[in-house]
Amino acid sequence: MIICIDNILNSEELKLIHSKLTNSEFRDGKETAGWYAKEVKNNLQLPSNELTEEMRSIVMQALQRNRLFQAAVRPKIIRPIIFSRYEPGMYYGYHTDNALMGNQVLTRSDISLTLFLSSPSSYVGGELMIDTSLGEQVFKLEAGSMIVYPSSTLHQVTTVTKGTRFAAISWVQSIIRDPGEREILFDLETAREALFQKHGITPEFDLICKTHANLLRKWADI
Ligand SMILES: O=C(O)CCC(=O)C(=O)O
Numbered sequence: 637m638i639i640c641i642d643n644i645l646n647s648e649e650l651k652l653i654h655s656k657l658t659n660s661e662f663r664d665g666k667e668t669a670g671w672y673a674k675e676v677k678n679n680l681q682l683p684s685n686e687l688t689e690e691m692r693s694i695v696m697q698a699l700q701r702n703r704l705f706q707a708a709v710r711p712k713i714i715r716p717i718i719f720s721r722y723e724p725g726m727y728y729g730y731h732t733d734n735a736l737m738g739n740q741v742l743t744r745s746d747i748s749l750t751l752f753l754s755s756p757s758s759y760v761g762g763e764l765m766i767d768t769s770l771g772e773q774v775f776k777l778e779a780g781s782m783i784v785y786p787s788s789t790l791h792q793v794t795t796v797t798k799g800t801r802f803a804a805i806s807w808v809q810s811i812i813r814d815p816g817e818r819e820i821l822f823d824l825e826t827a828r829e830a831l832f833q834k835h836g837i838t839p840e841f842d843l844i845c846k847t848h849a850n851l852l853r854k855w856a857d858i
């Protein structure tokens with residue numbers, strides 16, 4: 637399931653992050669790439685420091701409050717957010733994300749996310765291209781919007797040829813490991829909310845709530 641979620645950040649948060657990003661010193665992104673991803677990774681990233689932590693906490697709060705993200709992803713662990721920058725000539729060629737991340741505590745990457753931080757009209761290229769069963773799909777979202785997609789896919793960031801592309805990226809271990817089960821729960825959640833909006837609490841609504849809760853109980857990996 638690939639989902640684009642608009643307005644993860646509001647305009648004040650976006651402005652604040654932007655001003656911090658433009659005052660930050662970036663480093664070579666190869667430092668955090670797996671041994672073979674290094675071969676195709678050509679971008680810049682922020683090291684961990686106080687300023688990065690402030691931006692991380694703004695993004696984490698935004699993820700916590702977003703109901704669509706919570707319902708679609710069901711996060712158990714969210715890896716520390718990475719802020720990246722692509723200048724003209726930079727790209728991240730086709731790769732797959734590491735399945736297991738972290739040192740002491742291992743996180744399984746089920747879902748990858750990219751929160752776009754630059755207006756799409758401010759740079760040329762820099763699309764996120766995902767190899768799906770329907771072919772290559774290309775995404776370049778508004779600043780403040782985010783895409784979540786399976787970490788199991790091959791994907792790339794195409795070369796930026798003009799302007800600067802800022803983004804925040806991370807990986808999530810979901811409470812629901814199986815993508816098919818996650819989608820069933822997401823559909824049920826969507827359906828019960830729509831049913832509630834239309835008719836309020838009814839016996840049918842109660843049955844969907846019961847099924848939703850029982851499937852969650854059955855499949856949750858906590
Ligand atoms: O910046 C993006 O949209 C994705 C970056 C990416 O694929 C990665 O860092 O693994």
Ligand SMILES: [Fe+2]
Nearest residue numbers: 731732733791
């Ligand atoms: Fe990636």
